[in-house]
Amino acid sequence: MATEFHNLQELRHSASLVTKVFIQRDYSEGTVCRFQTKFPSELDNRIERTLLEETVKTLNSYYAEAEKIGGQSYLEGCLACATAYIIFLCMETRYEKVLRKISGYIQEQNEKIYAPRGLLITDPIERGMRVLEISLFEDRGSGGSSPSSSMSSGSSAR
Amino acid sequence: MSAVMITRKVRKWEKLPGKNTFCCDGRVMMARQKGVFYLTLFLIIGTCSLFFAFECPYLAVHLSPAIPVFAALLFLFVMAMLLRTSFSDPGVLPRALPEEATFIEMEIEAANGNVPAGQRPPPRIRNVQINNQIVKLKYCYTCKIFRPPRASHCSICDNCVDRFDHHCPWVGNCVGKRNYRYFYLFTLSLSLLTIYIFTFDIVHVVMRSVDNGFLNTLKETPGTVLEVLVCFFTLWSVVGLTGFHTYLISLNQTTNEDIKGSWSGKNRVQNPYSHKNIIKNCCEVLCGPTYPSVLDRRGLMQDDSLVSATGAAQSSSSSNSTLQSTHAVLCLQKTTAPLIPNEHTPDDAKPSIAASAEKSPSPKEELPPASKLPPLASPETDAETSIAKDKTH
Numbered sequence: 001m002a003t004e005f006h007n008l009q010e011l012r013h014s015a016s017l018v019t020k021v022f023i024q025r026d027y028s029e030g031t032v033c034r035f036q037t038k039f040p041s042e043l044d045n046r047i048e049r050t051l052l053e054e055t056v057k058t059l060n061s062y063y064a065e066a067e068k069i070g071g072q073s074y075l076e077g078c079l080a081c082a083t084a085y086i087i088f089l090c091m092e093t094r095y096e097k098v099l100r101k102i103s104g105y106i107q108e109q110n111e112k113i114y115a116p117r118g119l120l121i122t123d124p125i126e127r128g129m130r131v132l133e134i135s136l137f138e139d140r141g142s143g144g145s146s147p148s149s150s151m152s153s154g155s156s157a158r
Numbered sequence: 159m160s161a162v163m164i165t166r167k168v169r170k171w172e173k174l175p176g177k178n179t180f181c182c183d184g185r186v187m188m189a190r191q192k193g194v195f196y197l198t199l200f201l202i203i204g205t206c207s208l209f210f211a212f213e214c215p216y217l218a219v220h221l222s223p224a225i226p227v228f229a230a231l232l233f234l235f236v237m238a239m240l241l242r243t244s245f246s247d248p249g250v251l252p253r254a255l256p257e258e259a260t261f262i263e264m265e266i267e268a269a270n271g272n273v274p275a276g277q278r279p280p281p282r283i284r285n286v287q288i289n290n291q292i293v294k295l296k297y298c299y300t301c302k303i304f305r306p307p308r309a310s311h312c313s314i315c316d317n318c319v320d321r322f323d324h325h326c327p328w329v330g331n332c333v334g335k336r337n338y339r340y341f342y343l344f345t346l347s348l349s350l351l352t353i354y355i356f357t358f359d360i361v362h363v364v365m366r367s368v369d370n371g372f373l374n375t376l377k378e379t380p381g382t383v384l385e386v387l388v389c390f391f392t393l394w395s396v397v398g399l400t401g402f403h404t405y406l407i408s409l410n411q412t413t414n415e416d417i418k419g420s421w422s423g424k425n426r427v428q429n430p431y432s433h434k435n436i437i438k439n440c441c442e443v444l445c446g447p448t449y450p451s452v453l454d455r456r457g458l459m460q461d462d463s464l465v466s467a468t469g470a471a472q473s474s475s476s477s478n479s480t481l482q483s484t485h486a487v488l489c490l491q492k493t494t495a496p497l498i499p500n501e502h503t504p505d506d507a508k509p510s511i512a513a514s515a516e517k518s519p520s521p522k523e524e525l526p527p528a529s530k531l532p533p534l535a536s537p538e539t540d541a542e543t544s545i546a547k548d549k550t551h
Binding site: 020021022025027028029030031066067068069073074076077078080081084085086088093094095096099125126127128129130131133 | 234235238239242251252254255257258261262286287288289293295303306307308321340343430431441442444445446447448449450452453454
């Protein structure tokens with residue numbers, strides 16, 4: 001049963017937090033920031049797989065762009081070293097620029113896709129880039145699934 | 159007994175667990191013990207001042223004015239690198255919030271299955287495959303996370319640090335992912351500065367002795383003796399350290415991994431992070447992207463304090479995300495990770511109305527519930543937690 005939320009404001013005021021799902025980091029390619037595209041079972045009846053996979057893949061591509069080691073990062077590194085890194089006091093690094101893009105993207109995704117389904121994605125930077133946290137909300141008025149049943153069904157599915 | 163709820167806005171650094179000190183309202187982050195750092199500063203500034211006072215006037219006139227100029231530039235670079243290494247966040251990983259910690263615990267429980275009573279549960283390890291090598295991720299009982307690859311927990315600062323290299327007392331901070339290149343440039347430039355000062359000390363003494371005699375020279379410029387002594391002893395250690403770190407960078411290894419022998423030996427895993435190319439490894443470590451701090455020290459958060467007129471003051475900081483509901487239905491552990499009081503938690507942050515006398519027992523009261531771990535946790539298997547627990551008691 002999909003609960004209807006029309007915007008984030010409504011979500012915050014009328015919904016109660018049921019549980020949180022955490023998408024872990026994918027370390028198969030080293031220490032670059034990547035999140036697993038494995039679909040968590042708790043979200044089975046809340047959102048379509050393809051939508052979440054699309055979001056995670058786009059985020060992964062943003063992080064890969066931020067951490068790319070190539071001409072631009074060398075230039076930035078050498079220029080900064082030559083100025084004893086004082087230039088970082090006035091200039092924004094490429095990573096910070098991409099992080100702002102990511103935060104805008106997550107905000108947009110929340111508004112368009114996740115909030116109408118009673119979900120909310122937290123920017124990974126607020127969790128130390130360790131996990132992608134998805135909060136599940138339930139409309140206070142409706143009965144909905146109880147927290148214990150949703151968690152036990154989640155753990156038994158593992 | 160009346161209770162008053164006071165909500166204040168505090169900066170997040172005031173509520174950060176771990177044993178760091180913060181200055182300039184969260185802009186500066188260092189370890190607690192700073193004595194050796196002050197010694198480093200004193201040695202560098204002292205020796206360079208002596209050089210500028212005694213040697214430079216003579217050398218500028220008799221050799222070249224470029225000598226003091228270059229020395230000054232080198233000195234400024236050394237100081238900039240030192241301060242950057244000491245004052246920046248080395249790459250501290252924030253501790254797991256209660257919901258995340260609970261989620262991980264449940265995953266571990268599900269993976270372990272049923273452990274017969276009396277038997278120790280298996281160690282908390284997660285295997286990941288990186289570049290076709292199996293790497294084990296260990297669980298940190300203090301931070302309640304599975305440490306990312308190359309991260310390690312620093313017991314001095316009580317934080318998990320990403321790409322942990324070592325804790326350097328000379329610099330007064332951990333050396334990790336975010337400040338390793340500044341640390342390396344500091345040791346490199348300090349080696350150059352030491353060699354430079356040592357060389358020109360000798361040149362100066364020789365040139366002056368030709369005119370005046372050796373003993374007279376020493377009498378005229380007593381600072382030279384001190385400088386030569388300091389430089390001589392510094393040379394061996396700093397140049398050696400620079401050489402060692404150059405070797406580590408070319409192999410894309412950390413000091414921590416080298417000491418533990420993670421990638422050495424035939425039947426051990428080969429380093430999965432190395433590009434097998436010295437140039438590429440150096441470029442990645444020194445010219446790679448500059449990672450931002452994930453700590454958000456200067457963000458604002460709500461601090462809810464419940465103050466009662468007769469009881470002890472009890473403060474619990476609410477979560478920092480504005481989108482999170484603080485009345486989370488699923489919150490098995492009320493407190494966050496073990497609250498080791500930050501040195502800089504100012505006393506006036508806790509409301510000092512009638513309950514000021516009862517303030518001191520309150521942090522201790524909060525600790526026992528925090529150190530109660532769920533039944534399957536075996537903190538004593540992890541040395542770090544036993545140290546942490548010793549310190550909290």
